[in-house]
Amino acid sequence: MRETELLVIGGGPAGLSAALEAASNGCEVVVVDSDLALGGQLIKQTHKFFGSESERAGTRGFEIADILLNELEEMKGRVSVFTNTTAESYYRDTGIVGCMTNEDDYWCIKPRKIVNATGASEKILPFHNNDLPGVYGAGAIQTLMNVYGVVPGKRVLMVGAGNIGLVVSYQLLQAGVDVAAIVEFMPNISGYWVHAAKVRRLGVPVLLKHTIIEALGENKVEGAWIQAVDENNQLTGEPQKIECDTICMAVGLAPTVDLLWQAGCEMLYVPELCGYVAKRDTQMRTSHPDIWAAGDAHGIEEASAAMVEGRIAGLGVAHALDHIDRMKFGEKLGIYWKRLDNLRAGSTGEKIRCGVGKCTCKCWEVD
Amino acid sequence: MDSKKVDVAVIGGGVHGCSTAYHLAQKGFRTALFERDYISSGSSGRSAAGLRYQFGTEVNILLAQYNMKCLKTLGEDLNYPGDLEYDPAGYLWIAYSETQLEQLEKNVRLQNELGTTGSRVLNVREIQEVAPFLNTDGMLGASFNQEDGHINPHTLCFAYADAAKALGVEIHKKTSVTGIITKNGRVAGIHTDKGDWEADAVVCCAGAWSVEVGRWLDLEIPITPERHQIMITEPVERMKHPMTLCLDDGSYWKQCPNGTFMLGVGKEEVKDTSYYASWDYLDSATERILPKMPILSGIRVVRQWTGPYANTPDFQAIVGPTPAEGFYIDCGWSGHGLQFAPSVGRIMAEFVNGEKPFIDVSMFRYSRFEEGELFFEPACI
Numbered sequence: 001m002r003e004t005e006l007l008v009i010g011g012g013p014a015g016l017s018a019a020l021e022a023a024s025n026g027c028e029v030v031v032v033d034s035d036l037a038l039g040g041q042l043i044k045q046t047h048k049f050f051g052s053e054s055e056r057a058g059t060r061g062f063e064i065a066d067i068l069l070n071e072l073e074e075m076k077g078r079v080s081v082f083t084n085t086t087a088e089s090y091y092r093d094t095g096i097v098g099c100m101t102n103e104d105d106y107w108c109i110k111p112r113k114i115v116n117a118t119g120a121s122e123k124i125l126p127f128h129n130n131d132l133p134g135v136y137g138a139g140a141i142q143t144l145m146n147v148y149g150v151v152p153g154k155r156v157l158m159v160g161a162g163n164i165g166l167v168v169s170y171q172l173l174q175a176g177v178d179v180a181a182i183v184e185f186m187p188n189i190s191g192y193w194v195h196a197a198k199v200r201r202l203g204v205p206v207l208l209k210h211t212i213i214e215a216l217g218e219n220k221v222e223g224a225w226i227q228a229v230d231e232n233n234q235l236t237g238e239p240q241k242i243e244c245d246t247i248c249m250a251v252g253l254a255p256t257v258d259l260l261w262q263a264g265c266e267m268l269y270v271p272e273l274c275g276y277v278a279k280r281d282t283q284m285r286t287s288h289p290d291i292w293a294a295g296d297a298h299g300i301e302e303a304s305a306a307m308v309e310g311r312i313a314g315l316g317v318a319h320a321l322d323h324i325d326r327m328k329f330g331e332k333l334g335i336y337w338k339r340l341d342n343l344r345a346g347s348t349g350e351k352i353r354c355g356v357g358k359c360t361c362k363c364w365e366v367d
Numbered sequence: 368m369d370s371k372k373v374d375v376a377v378i379g380g381g382v383h384g385c386s387t388a389y390h391l392a393q394k395g396f397r398t399a400l401f402e403r404d405y406i407s408s409g410s411s412g413r414s415a416a417g418l419r420y421q422f423g424t425e426v427n428i429l430l431a432q433y434n435m436k437c438l439k440t441l442g443e444d445l446n447y448p449g450d451l452e453y454d455p456a457g458y459l460w461i462a463y464s465e466t467q468l469e470q471l472e473k474n475v476r477l478q479n480e481l482g483t484t485g486s487r488v489l490n491v492r493e494i495q496e497v498a499p500f501l502n503t504d505g506m507l508g509a510s511f512n513q514e515d516g517h518i519n520p521h522t523l524c525f526a527y528a529d530a531a532k533a534l535g536v537e538i539h540k541k542t543s544v545t546g547i548i549t550k551n552g553r554v555a556g557i558h559t560d561k562g563d564w565e566a567d568a569v570v571c572c573a574g575a576w577s578v579e580v581g582r583w584l585d586l587e588i589p590i591t592p593e594r595h596q597i598m599i600t601e602p603v604e605r606m607k608h609p610m611t612l613c614l615d616d617g618s619y620w621k622q623c624p625n626g627t628f629m630l631g632v633g634k635e636e637v638k639d640t641s642y643y644a645s646w647d648y649l650d651s652a653t654e655r656i657l658p659k660m661p662i663l664s665g666i667r668v669v670r671q672w673t674g675p676y677a678n679t680p681d682f683q684a685i686v687g688p689t690p691a692e693g694f695y696i697d698c699g700w701s702g703h704g705l706q707f708a709p710s711v712g713r714i715m716a717e718f719v720n721g722e723k724p725f726i727d728v729s730m731f732r733y734s735r736f737e738e739g740e741l742f743f744e745p746a747c748i
Contacts (some may be wrong), residue, residue: 089671091646093637098646108646 004030004080006317007097008110009087010261012040013303014198014295015117016068022115023075023316026323030109031079032099033088035253038072039065040119041139042303044146047167049226052342055304062146064303090114090262095290097259113290113317117262117310119251120274120296134221138250140169140305151175153246156183157224159212165250166195170329172248173202180244183226185233205207212247221245253300260297263288272355273299279359282308283333284314287364292316299359301352308340373399373537375719376557376566378544378580380404381411382520382705383697384572386528386712389445391570394716399537399564400528401544402556407524410574411705413674414620415629417610418706419458419515420483423474423745424683428481429726430710437709438518446533448524451518454624457609458515459489460746462507467614470745471510486512496692498608500662501613505615507548517610518623527708547583547694554584554693568719570695575640577678577698579609584691589736590699592640592675596629596648596682602626611660617748618655620663628663629657633748638676646655676702682742686711686731687718695719696733703747 003117008078011033037043039225056064072079074337082101089098096110105281112364122137124130136144136152138160144150156177158169161184169179182199187209200206209229216223222242231235254275261267265278266287277299278286285292312333319329344352373396377388388400402408420435422428437444442451462468471488473678478486485578489509492596494501497511532538539561546558547569556565572581581588603626610621617633657664679685682701689696697715700707714724730742 084411089646091643098647098649106649205646 001096002030002107002109004028004109004111004115005321006030006113006115007032007087007109008115008117009039009097009199010117010119010295010297011035011038011081011083012117012119012295012306013042013064013068014119014297014306014313015040016072016114017307017310018115018117018292018294018314018317019079020068020075021311022317023078025315025318027078027314027318027321028110029075029079030082030256032082032087034084036084038069038081038083041142042068044139044142045303046146046171049304050302052304052339054339055307055343057304061303074189086163087259090259091112092262092264111321114292115310115313115317116257116291116293116297117295117313118256118259120300121254121256122249123254124249125251129217130215132215132217132221134217134245135221136249137249138164138248141168141248142171145171145172145175145340151177152248153221153244154178155180155244156246156248157212157226157242157244158248158250160184160250161186161189161191161196161206161208162250162252163191163195165248166199167189167203167225168250170195170249173199173204180242180342181226182206183212184208185211185229211235214243215247221247253296255297257297257300260286260291260293263291265291268359270299270358272351272357273301273359275300277359279361281361281363282337283319284313285316285364288365297357299352302343305343305352307341308336308343312336312340371420371562372565373397374566375399375568375570376401376564377570377572378439378557379409379572379574379576380406380524380528380538380540381409381572381574382407382524382527382708383411383711383715384570385531386525387570387572387697387715388536388538388671389534390530390533390712390716391719392536394720396716396719397535398531399539399566400531401539401542401559403614405540405543406528406538407521409576410674410677411470411524412521413597413672414520414705415621415631415707416518416520417458417515417621418518420478420512421458421460421474421486421515421746422512423470423477423524424742425477425481426726426728426730427746428478428483428743429461430707430728432481432483432629433710433726434708437512438706441523441709442526445526445530447529447663448502449522449525451522451526452624452634453518455514455516456621457497457511457513459509459609459611460513461494461509461611461613461615463505464504468508471508474746475510483512485514486510498611500606500608500660501611502659502661504658506701509611513609515610517623518706523705523708527712532592542699548725549665549691552692554691568693569696570697570715572697572715574698574700574704575675579676581696582691584694586691586694586696586733588685588696588733589680590677590685591637591638591665593678594636594641594673595676595702596636596644596671596673597629597631598649598652598671600628600630600663601669603628603666606662612748615661616655618652618659619748620656620660628666632656642673644671677704680736681743682747683742683744684711684731685733686714687730687733688706689733701744701747703744
């Protein structure tokens with residue numbers, strides 16, 4: 001059976017950062033990713049990042065992926081990568097992880113430590129006909145357009161006015177696709193104003209306190225019914241028909257934590273982090289002494305924060321495996337936390353700060 | 368707070384607890400059932416849920432006749448709106464040695480004598496007729512009953528629980544029993560993490576966890592929990608295939624009505640009630656089963672889980688009153704208990720009501736271990 005010091009599950013911003021940090025401190029690392037290529041969601045992000053200079057603000061997402069992958073290339077001797085590989089089981093009695101490559105090659109690996117950087121899954125809304133071809137999650141549309149160069153349709157109804165809904169609307173417009181409207185259940189736009197202003201300037205109506213109630217069509221989407229909601233969140237007024245051939249749901253993400261449940265990590269429901277997440281200490285370690293998590297799997301946040309969390313988790317693993325002494329560990333941990341606090345500063349970070357506060361303990365029992 | 372008082376408290380929301388509560392309510396007992404997690408969350412819901420006439424001791428054969436008759440129409444009889452997935456696809460016990468074949472012949476002879484007409488012994492050619500996808504290499508013969516089969520263990524529990532509730536039984540889910548109250552030398556109620564209940568009688572249907580319950584009353588219930596593992600595949604087209612059990616290595620598999628295959632293998636297992644699966648089970652089970660059922664190769668396993676057997680020294684149940692007055696037990700079914708819920712649920716209610724059980728189960732008595740009156744069930748895995 002294959003063995004390794006560190007298994008990183010998920011090769012997105014968090015996982016790659018964890019792998020880089022651990023490997024640069026001398027750990028032997030295996031990275032598995034269910035996708036065909038590493039980079040996670042970064043490879044479909046064509047917009048420039050916000051945040052701070054140290055987290056590559058001003059650089060486009062897919063370029064950040066390239067930077068991380070180049071760094072990984074330099075660590076080749078210590079890092080093995082398995083793409084198209086899903087880590088699908090964790091066995092508590094032995095700490096063995098079952099992996100499936102190409103959907104037909106099953107193999108097992110026994111790591112000493114694990115960083116779970118499995119990211120998030122898209123939430124979907126229940127409405128009539130939501131299984132018609134032409135109903136997409138926003139992530140799927142980004143993959144189609146920005147990775148494969150395929151537009152999903154001619155005219156899109158966007159559901160959700162968070163950052164993803166706004167950014168994907170703008171990208172659709174850039175690709176020459178009409179956006180019929182953006183409907184948002186809440187009374188306000190939760191995404192950044194700069195994104196909202198861009199789509200508004202291009203004439204896309206943002207209908208607040210509206211929701212989709214039905215997709216129209218027999219074999220594919222041929223339109224949609226939307227309706228307003230009142231202050232008690234009940235449908236009100238006349239339904240309105242929207243002409244469209246594509247419906248895009250950008251209604252939020254939920255942390256992917258299946259393996260953490262399997263491993264018996266202590267889990268908490270934290271609304272601010274969008275679902276169940278593992279309780280963790282300040283080095284991202286879960287209640288399971290061999291398992292860390294980072295990125296969206298530890299609570300939905302921006303990729304910039306995911307990268308720092310990944311760094312912290314990788315550093316924690318390096319320390320737990322005695323690749324780095326306590327002093328240097330403490331020093332670097334302090335620097336990374338300063339960067340993380342910086343990203344979470346101000347009123348936009350308040351929700352995250354509150355959520356993280358609910359599930360972070362200072363330290364598990366000292367080992 | 369209302370005084371929490373019932374006639375009978377039932378410990379355990381598996382199929383035996385639910386059936387017992389239902390039968391108690393039918394007799395007019397005010398009954399409360401306590402389940403630490405959710406209904407069917409323990410061994411019941413985790414079982415392979417085979418149903419069979421094919422047993423090797425008189426008491427089990429007689430009980431099985433009653434069980435099989437009940438299970439056929441149970442959904443309607445309990446007014447259950449869901450689907451119990453009762454599916455008489457047949458059940459093959461396959462012998463790989465002369466000794467195994469002789470035992471199967473003996474079992475079938477006893478079943479036939481006691482009135483189970485559908486059980487018979489098959490030669491290899493006949494095995495191929497009832498299970499055309501089997502590779503019969505090394506098989507010497509089998510016992511078979513076409514009326515044996517499968518049921519959904521979850522809906523079976525829910526059906527009894529719902530029927531019990533409709534008769535007024537309190538079902539307390541997510542409620543752990545933490546102790547038994549005694550007064551003047553007899554059972555007087557239970558402690559739970561949600562308060563105490565007074566009760567004149569307590570019935571323990573806690574499966575492998577009954578050992579702990581017994582200790583509260585200084586009873587040594589001789590159960591050794593044993594982890595068993597099981598897997599299920601993605602659904603494929605339904606094929607002619609009965610539940611198959613191979614006596615050489617305890618491997619078994621069956622196709623459920625939804626097209627999935629359930630499979631498992633006998634193997635040295637840990638002796639505890641943990642729910643943790645082991646990584647090598649997939650390998651050992653598929654290595655054993657694929658040569659015997661080559662058509663399954665390439666089907667994907669989608670899930671693996673565990674559930675504990677409640678094994679007794681003779682692999683027979685422990686059923687009836689105990690030296691602790693007012694405390695009754697129904698446990699120790701050693702892996703074949705699910706299907707006995709119809710008969711034994713009724714019998715537990717008869718015990719509590721002071722009646723003579725409709726089928727004599729005195730050989731299942733708690734005291735048999737002290738008395739050295741063990742009687743082994745040859746037809747169990």
